[in-house]
Amino acid sequence: MKMKELNKTTKSNLITYALVIITYIIVQIILESGHMSSLMEGLLVPLCTYVILAVSLNLTVGILGELSLGHAGFMCVGAFSSAFFSKCTAELLPSGLRFFLAILIGAAVAALFGMLVGIPVLRLKGDYLAIVTLAFGEIIKNLVNVLYIGIDENGMHFSTKDSISLGLQPGGKTIINGAQGISGTPNDSTFTIGIILVLITLFIVLNLVHSRDGRAIMAIRDNRIAAESVGINITKYKLMAFTISAALAGVAGVLYAHNLSTLTALPKNFGYNMSITILVFVVLGGIGNIRGSVIAAVVLTLLPELLRELNDYRMLIYAIVLIAMMLFNSSPKAIAFREKYSLKKLFAKKSAKEGK
Amino acid sequence: MALLEVQNLSISFGGLRAVDNFNIQIEKGQLYGLIGPNGAGKTTVFNLLTGVYKPTEGIITLDGENITGKKTIDINKAGIARTFQNIRLFKELSVLDNVKVGLHNNYHYGTISGILRLPSYSKTEKIMDEKAMELLKVFDLDKEASTLAANLPYGKQRKLEIARALATNPKLLLLDEPAAGMNPNETLELMETIHFVRDHFNMTILLIEHDMKLVSGICEELTVLNFGKVLTHGKTSDVLNDPQVITAYLGE
Numbered sequence: 001m002k003m004k005e006l007n008k009t010t011k012s013n014l015i016t017y018a019l020v021i022i023t024y025i026i027v028q029i030i031l032e033s034g035h036m037s038s039l040m041e042g043l044l045v046p047l048c049t050y051v052i053l054a055v056s057l058n059l060t061v062g063i064l065g066e067l068s069l070g071h072a073g074f075m076c077v078g079a080f081s082s083a084f085f086s087k088c089t090a091e092l093l094p095s096g097l098r099f100f101l102a103i104l105i106g107a108a109v110a111a112l113f114g115m116l117v118g119i120p121v122l123r124l125k126g127d128y129l130a131i132v133t134l135a136f137g138e139i140i141k142n143l144v145n146v147l148y149i150g151i152d153e154n155g156m157h158f159s160t161k162d163s164i165s166l167g168l169q170p171g172g173k174t175i176i177n178g179a180q181g182i183s184g185t186p187n188d189s190t191f192t193i194g195i196i197l198v199l200i201t202l203f204i205v206l207n208l209v210h211s212r213d214g215r216a217i218m219a220i221r222d223n224r225i226a227a228e229s230v231g232i233n234i235t236k237y238k239l240m241a242f243t244i245s246a247a248l249a250g251v252a253g254v255l256y257a258h259n260l261s262t263l264t265a266l267p268k269n270f271g272y273n274m275s276i277t278i279l280v281f282v283v284l285g286g287i288g289n290i291r292g293s294v295i296a297a298v299v300l301t302l303l304p305e306l307l308r309e310l311n312d313y314r315m316l317i318y319a320i321v322l323i324a325m326m327l328f329n330s331s332p333k334a335i336a337f338r339e340k341y342s343l344k345k346l347f348a349k350k351s352a353k354e355g356k
Numbered sequence: 357m358a359l360l361e362v363q364n365l366s367i368s369f370g371g372l373r374a375v376d377n378f379n380i381q382i383e384k385g386q387l388y389g390l391i392g393p394n395g396a397g398k399t400t401v402f403n404l405l406t407g408v409y410k411p412t413e414g415i416i417t418l419d420g421e422n423i424t425g426k427k428t429i430d431i432n433k434a435g436i437a438r439t440f441q442n443i444r445l446f447k448e449l450s451v452l453d454n455v456k457v458g459l460h461n462n463y464h465y466g467t468i469s470g471i472l473r474l475p476s477y478s479k480t481e482k483i484m485d486e487k488a489m490e491l492l493k494v495f496d497l498d499k500e501a502s503t504l505a506a507n508l509p510y511g512k513q514r515k516l517e518i519a520r521a522l523a524t525n526p527k528l529l530l531l532d533e534p535a536a537g538m539n540p541n542e543t544l545e546l547m548e549t550i551h552f553v554r555d556h557f558n559m560t561i562l563l564i565e566h567d568m569k570l571v572s573g574i575c576e577e578l579t580v581l582n583f584g585k586v587l588t589h590g591k592t593s594d595v596l597n598d599p600q601v602i603t604a605y606l607g608e
Binding site: 008203204208215221222232233240 | 406408428429432433437438440444445446447448449453456457458460461463464465467470471472473477480481484502520521523524
């Protein structure tokens with residue numbers, strides 16, 4: 001019984017990894033044969049970004065059970081800190097090493113912010129937590145928009161007014177230029193690196209969930225009082241899940257930043273809408289279901305693009321798909337239907353009949 | 357020396373003195389009952405003992421260690437585990453994982469070894485699996501190890517809660533109305549289980565119960581609470597025949 005259960009989770013994890021790798025191979029084949037439109041090609045790295053974001057948010061929403069609406073904020077922190085680093089060291093380091101360090105820096109800075117926000121915020125519950133994380137996301141976005149950082153022979157200069165008040169020496173350069181953001185970040189992100197990061201994210205989240213710490217985190221989600229009564233340190237594990245989730249969102253931000261020549265903090269990419277979009281991936285993929293998040297992120301990102309030819313009907317169909325997925329995932333009738341006609345059961349029935 | 361010694365324990369919520377001057381002494385290996393009419397403050401006493409509430413006055417000593425005012429998790433580490441009146445399981449976790457959460461503080465490996473699946477992970481997880489299955493076998497739950505806790509029948513959920521509490525390796529086990537909602541057959545079975553837990557684990561047990569058959573069947577000593585105050589305490593048969601106690605339950 002025990003072995004069977006162990007095998008079941010391992011098998012389920014392997015299916016998730018296999019799914020990602022197979023998708024990667026198929027996409028590579030299509031790319032090689034030149035059948036992919038440039039529009040789709042441009043979507044590949046953002047897709048990886050969204051998958052990482054959805055999986056990492058699922059760690060907070062599904063596994064820890066706390067609603068966070070500021071996930072784009074952590075992505076923003078990761079994006080800007082890593083782009084800043086990459087631009088500063090663009091001429092100093094070889095691109096491979098530079099990007100590797102950029103990923104680490106993006107993750108570390110986002111983790112730091114996750115911890116700073118988490119310490120006070122995780123005392124709150126439910127709606128209050130959602131409101132504070134939402135505010136955090138907006139504050140980060142607005143802060144970045146008024147941030148000016150330049151560098152010259154005297155070192156670094158900060159300002160929150162404009163680039164002239166940085167007082168740079170001739171020959172100095174502005175790195176973060178307020179609302180104009182960071183331009184000229186090296187384009188280090190590729191689809192292959194994106195997929196590797198997706199796999200690493202899945203590896204971290206899935207292994208965490210099925211470890212001693214993951215059990216403690218889910219125990220807190222299911223019943224805080226009971227978890228406390230068996231000696232689980234609530235604050236420690238909440239903070240752990242929240243910080244790891246933020247760090248992974250930071251990694252997604254790094255991938256995002258190094259795919260663009262100009263990085264700006266707009267409501268569209270780092271604002272409230274983005275946080276909600278990620279939350280939609282998580283909810284429709286199934287809360288706590290990691291593989292579901294991956295699939296939902298891919299389907300819901302591709303759908304609007306694939307339906308582009310239908311013009312006005314595009315958003316209508318998107319909305320219908322959202323409703324259909326929601327019903328399929330959570331209506332009791334749909335769940336009963338799925339259990340009745342699941343592939344596994346049909347196969348089991350067939351083999352049982354043949355056995356007779 | 358007594359395993360649990362409580363002196364002058366009191367708590368006030370605003371003007372209400374929910375528990376007033378509560379004293380109890382439980383020897384190691386005893387099966388002790390805490391009874392009283394509804395609203396007498398029995399669960400409040402449990403919440404005080406486990407650190408959910410901080411007492412306004414009084415001293416709680418467990419095995420010579422003063423645990424008054426400590427946090428719930430530290431009290432659990434000191435050796436008190438409990439079950440709840442309204443069952444509180446980790447519903448979305450398997451039966452096995454529920455017990456493994458109980459084992460959390462007895463077996464350690466780092467977060468990193470968990471994520472990278474280092475040898476200490478597989479070694480410790482294997483030992484935890486074995487320990488948890490051992491406990492589940494005691495409660496005849498081993499066949500349901502991979503079932504979700506939420507899908508267990510009511511009686512088995514109660515048993516799982518006891519198994520999870522025992523997994524923390526406590527010195528004192530607090531059971532809050534373990535027979536609530538059980539039919540007479542299940543109650544009989546539960547009485548056997550509680551006896552077995554005491555003998556098999558050499559456990560000290562303090563339980564709250566309304567089912568007088570269970571109380572008179574297994575408890576060796578009783579304390580009766582009424583309106584937050586200790587009405588009387590002593591040998592079970594003496595206490596249950598005390599006219600004061602009968603009045604408290606049935607009225608004048």
